[in-house]
Amino acid sequence: MSGNGSGPIRVIPLGGLGEIGLNCLVLEYGDAAIAIDCGLMFPELHMLGIDLVIPDLSYLQQLGDRFLGFVITHGHEDHIGALPYVLRDVPAPVYATPMAAGLITEKLREHQLLEATRLEVFQPRHRWQLGPFGVEAVHMTHSIVDAVALAITTPLGIIVHTGDFKLDQTPIDGLASDLPCLAEYAAAGVLLLLSDSTNAEREGYTPSERSVHDDLDRIFRATPGKIFFSTFSSHVHRITQVLEMSLLHNRRVVTVGRSLTNSIKIATQLGYLEYPATLFADTNELKDLPPDQVTLLTTGSQGEPLSALIRIAEGDHKQVRMAPDDAVILSSRIIPGNEKAISNMINHICRRGATVHHAASAGVHVSGHASQEELKLLLRLVRPRYFVPVHGEYRHLAQHRGLAQSVGMPPEATFLLEDGQVLEIDPAGARVADAAVTAGRVFVDGKGIGDVEDVVLRDRRHLSSDGMVMAILAIDQHSGEVIAGPDLVSRGFILEAQGQAYLEQAKAVVVDALQQVSMESRTDSMEVKEEVRKALKRFFARTLERRPVIVPFVMEM
Numbered sequence: 001m002s003g004n005g006s007g008p009i010r011v012i013p014l015g016g017l018g019e020i021g022l023n024c025l026v027l028e029y030g031d032a033a034i035a036i037d038c039g040l041m042f043p044e045l046h047m048l049g050i051d052l053v054i055p056d057l058s059y060l061q062q063l064g065d066r067f068l069g070f071v072i073t074h075g076h077e078d079h080i081g082a083l084p085y086v087l088r089d090v091p092a093p094v095y096a097t098p099m100a101a102g103l104i105t106e107k108l109r110e111h112q113l114l115e116a117t118r119l120e121v122f123q124p125r126h127r128w129q130l131g132p133f134g135v136e137a138v139h140m141t142h143s144i145v146d147a148v149a150l151a152i153t154t155p156l157g158i159i160v161h162t163g164d165f166k167l168d169q170t171p172i173d174g175l176a177s178d179l180p181c182l183a184e185y186a187a188a189g190v191l192l193l194l195s196d197s198t199n200a201e202r203e204g205y206t207p208s209e210r211s212v213h214d215d216l217d218r219i220f221r222a223t224p225g226k227i228f229f230s231t232f233s234s235h236v237h238r239i240t241q242v243l244e245m246s247l248l249h250n251r252r253v254v255t256v257g258r259s260l261t262n263s264i265k266i267a268t269q270l271g272y273l274e275y276p277a278t279l280f281a282d283t284n285e286l287k288d289l290p291p292d293q294v295t296l297l298t299t300g301s302q303g304e305p306l307s308a309l310i311r312i313a314e315g316d317h318k319q320v321r322m323a324p325d326d327a328v329i330l331s332s333r334i335i336p337g338n339e340k341a342i343s344n345m346i347n348h349i350c351r352r353g354a355t356v357h358h359a360a361s362a363g364v365h366v367s368g369h370a371s372q373e374e375l376k377l378l379l380r381l382v383r384p385r386y387f388v389p390v391h392g393e394y395r396h397l398a399q400h401r402g403l404a405q406s407v408g409m410p411p412e413a414t415f416l417l418e419d420g421q422v423l424e425i426d427p428a429g430a431r432v433a434d435a436a437v438t439a440g441r442v443f444v445d446g447k448g449i450g451d452v453e454d455v456v457l458r459d460r461r462h463l464s465s466d467g468m469v470m471a472i473l474a475i476d477q478h479s480g481e482v483i484a485g486p487d488l489v490s491r492g493f494i495l496e497a498q499g500q501a502y503l504e505q506a507k508a509v510v511v512d513a514l515q516q517v518s519m520e521s522r523t524d525s526m527e528v529k530e531e532v533r534k535a536l537k538r539f540f541a542r543t544l545e546r547r548p549v550i551v552p553f554v555m556e557m
Helices: 058-066 098-110 179-188 209-222 236-248 258-269 283-288 308-313 339-351 372-382 394-406 455-466 500-515 525-543
Strands: 009-015 024-029 032-036 052-055 067-071 094-096 119-121 127-130 133-139 148-154 157-161 190-196 227-230 252-256 294-298 327-330 355-358 386-390 423-426 429-432 441-445 448-452 468-475 482-491 549-556
Touching: 009 058, 009 190, 024 058, 024 148, 032 058, 032 133, 058 067, 067 127, 094 098, 098 119, 098 258, 133 179, 148 179, 157 179, 179 190, 179 372, 190 372, 209 236, 209 327, 227 308, 236 252, 236 258, 236 294, 252 258, 252 283, 258 294, 294 308, 308 339, 327 339, 339 355, 372 394, 386 394, 468 500, 468 525, 482 500, 500 525, 525 549
Parallel strands: 032 067, 067 094, 094 119, 157 190, 190 386, 227 294, 227 327, 252 294, 327 355, 468 549
Antiparallel strands: 009 024, 009 423, 024 032, 052 441, 127 133, 133 148, 148 157, 423 429, 441 448, 468 482
């Protein structure tokens, strides 16, 4: 595919403009197109039964052989997470930096797509050609290693896509954002800038990653027991600081959580993490180590049900116990919608007597996204002819557009796009096309992709085919004792009069499942609901091979 042709450049966001996540943007010229990123988002509270949300990329399927591949800016889930689902229907090459490629490789292996996918690894300042698009990767600082901006040379001019970034002048690895490279492109003239809007509402500058060092050191020095440290598993720079701090304070490091272990393995293989072999210990060694010589790296900073940290906080983990002299560091931002879950988890940690440190109480986390002054600085540096804010909800995009105008860009040169809208640029100017392309959200439910067009329809279909079982029980909110129930009420599943003996067996399964968890876990209604749902789901599937909608109703007395 040569990518020959003429006409306008078409800029088509298929995800990430109007929401946080789902990032995917198409550049099209003549008979060729490429996509920047291919991310997912996690389900919102109203998306009952949904595991993941990916962008609707049916437009890429329509392009057929004209589509030349995905170019990935970095390895966060909201930029790579949809690839294993999309590549089944849109087989195309994937271009990524080493860390992103390592994370993608694990995903493709899990989905049995590794052999069928062409995965090309590139480094910053590496240039290559995709049809009419000349691509160069430009190193940027972010909350993951190997994040890049993309400078894309087209027949009509240069397009710069920042990816996710901040302008950290003192990064952990010493590699600051490659502003000189962007300045070279600015001197040649940039046609269009597409820039990260996540923190467009935040004034000032985003602090450096190194700014968390002093508070971490203070906590390590002051903690007489174990230190539990939880962050996003891909945050290699934050993990690096914890490993260095553990070495400094003579603590062995134990990892708990598959995604965290996987990220550390990939980063180590790539040379981004270096540490003596004796630093890490296994969970089986915990019983032989003094508490003040232990750092536990755990998943679960968002209070996810059944995650390592929530199990430990509830006293329900088989190998790890939390004690009054311990400290827990939650080194991550709160993802909207997780506030209640995190609050519940902190309550459980406090019941263990441990001390909790989080972003609101200590300097243990900084954002990986540029704030207003950095966004304005980049606009001044690149000096684009046209500007489109990307990556954010509508209010973030609108704020970023206002920042562009505040540094001198004419309003008519700044465009506020949403998913599916098309920006066309040709020698005569730039305009939003009247016709949009198909864009939206595709729900992933287990192994089903896109068969859930709407959550309400999905639940109605589920109810009509398998019925519903409501499990009702009352729990003492202080002791966790089951005061009443469980009572099972079924509709469209089994006749209660004829199936009473069967429902009695199901009740016994629920009682047995609740007896397997700690009393404290039973004081958390969310945990109780999850345990009840899991137990009944397994029982019904094993005995009747049916999947009714299970609605646990827990009364806290």
